[in-house]
Amino acid sequence: MTSSPKLCALLQGFALIKYLALWKQPMMMKIQEPSMSTSFVFILLYTSMLVLCNIRQLQAINDFIVKYSNTFLDSVPKILPPKTTILDLSENNIALLHTSDFTYLTNLKLLNLSYNHIREFDAIVFRFNAELEHLDLSHNNLRNITCGSLQVIKGLRHLDLSSNKFENILHCKEFSYFLHLQYLGLSATRIQRSSLKEIAQLGTLHVIFLGLQNLSSYEPGSLQVLNTNKLHIVLPVYLEDPFILYDAMNTSRTLELSQVTCEKACDNVIEPLSTISKTSKVSTLIISNITVSWEYLNQMIKAVLYSSVEYFNIYQLTQVGQYSYFIPFNSSNTSLKALSMQHSISKVFYHTGSPHPLQTFSDLMIENLTFVDTGMIHFMCPSKPSMFHILKLTRNKLTDKLFQNCNTLPHLETLILRSNRLEMLSLVSSMTSSMKSLQYLDVSNNKLQYENGEDCHWSETLLKLNLSANQLTSAAFGCLPINVKILDLHNNQISNIHKGIMALKSLEELNLASNWLADLPDCSHFNSLAVLNIGMNFLHSLSFHSLQSCQNVRAINAGNNPFQCDCELRDFINWRTQTAGDILGWPESYKCQYPEHLKGTLLKDVHLSEVSCNTAALLGIVLGTMAALILCILFLCLYFDLPWYVKMTWNWTQTKHRNRNTNPKDLPQNLTYHAFISYSQHDASWVKDYLIPNLEKGDGSIQICQHERNFVPGRSIIENIINCIEKSYKSIFVLSPNFIQSEWCHYELYFAHHRLFTENSDSLILILLEPIPQYLIPSKYYKLKALMAKRTYLEWPKEKSKHGLFWANLRQSINVQLPEHKQENKKVFNTNQEKVYEPDTVSLN
Template sequence: MLLRFCNEPRYLEGVMGPLSNIYVFVCVFTFMLCNNSQPTVENEFIANYSSSLLTNVPKNIPVHTQVLDLSHNRISGLSILEFISLSKLQVLNLSHNLIMELDFSVFIYNQDLEYLDLSHNNILKVYCQTLAYLRHLDLSFNKFTALPICQEFGNMFRLEYLGLSATMMRRSDFRYIIHLQLHTVFLTLEDFTLYEPQSLTALNTRSLHIVFAANQNFSFSLLYDGMSTSKNLSIVNLRYTLSYKDFPFPPLTLLKKIKTTALMLDTVDLQWAIILQIFLLIWYSPMEHLTVRNLTFQGPLGELTEYEFLPLFDSLEQIISLDGSMKVLTLEHVRNKVYYFNQEIVYRQFSEMNIASLTIYDAYMPHMLCPSRTSSFQYLNFSHNALTDELFQNCGTLTDLKLLILQRNKFESLSKVSFMTSRMKSLKYLDMSNNLLSHDAPDVQCQWSKSLSELDLSSNQLTESVFECVPVNIKKLDLQNNQITSVPKGMAELKSLKELNLASNRLADLPGCGGFTSLEFLNIEMNLILTPSADFFQSCPRVRELQAGQNPFKCSCELQDFIRLERQSGGKLFGWPSAYVCEYPEDLRGTQLKDFHLTELACNTTLLLVTALLLTLVLVAVVAFLCIYLDVPWYVRMTWQWTQTKRRAWHHHPEEQERVLQFHAFISYSERDSLWVKNELIPNLEKGEGCVQLCQHERNFVPGKSIVENIINCIEKSYKSIFVLSPNFVQSEWCHYELYFAHHKLFSENSNSLILILLEPIPPYIIPARYHKLKALMAKRTYLEWPKERSKHALFWANLRAAISINLPMADGNSCGEMH
């Protein structure tokens, strides 16, 4: 701990007032120091050696250091040589060490030193020296017997904060600093043994903070003198175990001397009678703010009739109803050790108070009475108690109440809560969070205060029926952490609603704004929204901010419109993009929505169908074109005919499938080239030595069979197939059939049965596209070209005979001559 006020802000609230610039400066630097517990140099101006097990001040501290933290070590002594080089030092923290003696002359060369913390050491003796620039000096939680205020302290005119400790206190202890205008004096009085009355009144300070020993009876003279000393008074550990009859009641003359306007009592353990006595003193004083924390009271409880104040009034109620200066009363963490007492006495005393603000927090309070007359309460906070639906029913005296906080109680019926507020004509804000509220009776009408503009119903058990019981004029509604699954469309219109919080419910989609025409802010985080509606901002044109993060978004096509909506919203999505992450599908979990993209084609069904249809049409057109260009139907038809012919031949003459070849070659030619075939080819191959038996359609086709079947049979019964190529050939349909079937045999039997004779040159451009097989054959196979010169004919016929040379088994003794 480098600075008590930074680490314990409760000492500052309400009592200490605003700190001066030096305290703010120190708190900022202290926070920076506390972030690092190792001995490091943060930069050239800040050096942090906290919690480093040091026994001496380090020798290597940078000379430019302005903030030095040496707290929580084992340093037992200081010397001038350790600080003489640190001329720029402004803040020095030596708290929580083992220093026993302090000589202020150690810091005589540190002329810029403004903050010095030596609290929580074992200092017994001080050797004084004026440190003119010092603003903050803390010597609290040490071992001093008397207050260590030297004459030199009187010369520290800039001193604003002074922390001291002692076991005895006399009026003369403050004589040297009476003239100083101090902002805060902090006194730790552990093991306290002596207090001289009116000692504290010698101080001139705005805020006085006293920490008394937790196991000792408190000196109430300190309390009374403290109230006469400073404007802000804070006392920790107010304990008194003796009988209240021995309690030193304050004199009536004290009322005229009280200066304190803000009093904070922390850790109070007193009898109820003493508490009331102190309270009555405070009530009739100039006190405006009273805060009591960690209050424990014990009996007896009852009407006080013997105390000094009461003879001046008819009753206790008369006292607390007076128009005093008290404005704010805060009781926090109240416990009692009384097992039986009339609670109505306590409730009545609080309910009749004539103050503007009352807080009773964490007191196990089960009830509170309605004031018997028109109350001045403007602020009531009964949080963390045991209040039920019976609170303030039919109560018409809280007409000035503006803020009512009832969170963490045991309210169950929302309709009863509405009736509770119906007569609170000035109520603006109601907090009913963290209760057990539900609204399961839709036939029960709700009646809210017409002035209510802010309502907090978070952390209850409300469902969508809550919208049937909402104030019509509400401007800000908090329904966070309930069980709402939808926002009904037929609900009453909330035309004034500007802020709606539906976070942590069970909503599956963004609500529309049909009933929220003025809605500006919507929080729907942490619901069950998979694919939020993309038309939200169209239906809610006035919404300036939408908080929709932390939902289990399903990254699919439906979410694309919402992502596009974010780009068009102009930054209206709060928390974008970090709070908007894909939850489904599994492979996209953790992906931010801004990084999720799908193509328009993948998400637009109409476009997908049109695209698929167009692609299909294009594919069909391409296939049709290719079929026409490559004459695919022709090939299909030929393949079908060849298959059918083979099938019929197998079924009708299966024995023929095993017959041997009957011809050397089958001749395919155009009728326009028949003269050359009959006059040149056939005579030259079938005469003379090496007789070649040829199959010609005119003499070898079997009558009664189809042409295709005859072609197939002749090709299959021939060893070779001779094609006489010419421009006439490529224009013949039947030549094309014969070439196709011969080519089919070439591949099916893996034979070399084709012989091409080029009778006349064929220009490539006259070959039809469907004759691609012919083009391929002419490009890949060697063909015999018919020579025009007669001298070369003999060589041509010799080559052709050699190409078809084969010995055929002669059926029935037939010879070449017999085949003619």
């Protein structure tokens, strides 16, 4: 049954309708709720269809890679993207392959049909898949296939037909077409020499896999016709015929034997191993998924020691039985270079007497020894100088007592003790002190700590040290080998760089990722440093001094830190463009954490202005702005004649100050005059002949203050002006072009205007004797402009008929009853003298 979105929706809707129908019983019947079992079945069914349909739809989104693994399919989906290149249909219930299943997938390169129930498929099922390179039909129910069905796939590199129900190895002449085949997986219950000849014609394959779990008969010599670099055989659970192993030992350079069980007897395995001579073809032997006792395991190792095998690997080892005696290995003339035991489980282990059985491995005279995940609690120091160059004792239970005072590892260059139970860094250092050739030490993923004051004695030859994933603090920098070139301290608890690191003059690579650092280390202490990793720390910013000190570092990784995107970080962004080194992980690993509005923003997308970050530039702009403002103010002051107003204000203030300090008897009486007249000397004839006579009328009812007759001798001109304005009810200004040319008229207007605002009075009367164009009025007369714009002024009429009304209006505006006071005749001597304070006769200076 093929799935599609419409079909899935239809099935889900049908299930829902059926369930709801249970609630709608006829009205004549008693309504009953569905039972718990019915509800459970519906929920299970509906959820399964929902999940299944969604999985199918989502997994087919990619046009090139389609994965339908473990989706309960019972046939190949009919709707697949035509551009599919990788199709995974493994772990389903597919039983048949039809001609039309893959016709439109002409670009298909990898097809995985393993772990299904395929019994057969059409002879031309792959006729449109000439591009196919990887075909996996393993773990199915195939009993026979038509060789012609594979003929069209001439570009196959990987063909796996293992773990099926073939009785014989496929006898196909079509194998000769597979010129590019590198991996071939087969299985059978019977193996004959003739059936393997066709495979031999393929030339040298990289890997031939034979699943012989159900092997019933084997023709001796059959395997030796094969040409392959690696032969992998899954043995029967109970191997009765050892001839297959005899042949396997001389078939390929690499031999892997899986599913070896020797709990009670192991002669059928050990005897073939014993026949491997020094001149045999096999050089790498791999035994995986093996169950064996200590006794038989040692016999296997002894057999390998005297063979041509150079690399012996044991995976998934289960140790059973007892081991009560010890026979040392004689490995003096062995060809073996490396022994590896990985993922070992010891069900029964019993030892009595001395020496310890582990001594059998520590005294092996080989170059490379590996024990990974074997549960080892201790490894003995070799009893004599060892040939070990590499020791890998990873994922065990070794402690700090390992190799203490051990002087028999003179050739050891690499020691890997990852994921053990080491706790004291000082003891680790003393462990290496006698290793005269040690260059690389890996003690990562332990529980190492270091306290200040503990003595450390490292091997002087140690160049590469991995101390990652421990519990080291900054104090650990006081316990490091001085000649180390590559130092890995990532995933510790280092918060600052200890001064002890200054002694590491040869350091070339330093990894401090995933610690507690808050700033970039000072690179000036590392003359040879080329690579620095400080990613995933607590760096908010990178100081400019530290960046400059790291100018010669070839590569720096500072990614995945909680960066504060401010001006200090701007230095790092600019420095990145200037440095000759690489910034690893840029830009995707460099993001802002603070401030909140920039969180998640890439540093390359953060733009901080030069002004906001450059103090000198900011100061220059501020000072420049202030200077420009001052110049602007000075210009406006000069333009509006501010110095003149300041001078007048000062004179006014000085006069008022003198008046306050003068005896009241000496002060003039207020409102002595009805009006004070301000005019230009050039307009004096009009004032004397027209203005004054028409206002005074000779009856004394109106008193006019004129400078020629009322200024008090001995006082300054400004004091007289101020006193006259204050003693007069009104101030009359005779305006004309001559008026605006008179400096003293300007003073009088200023003081009168000042009185207007300070006393909140209406004391100004403007008489426009002659029209004054606006462009003739100087800028300092802006008050005159304002007064003429806002106040009503009297314009001297040229027609005589209007003069009477003019004088009447003017007299009415100043005719008030003045308070009584004693008259004092204070006149200027030499009344014939003209207005001496005119700017054309008296200097203002």
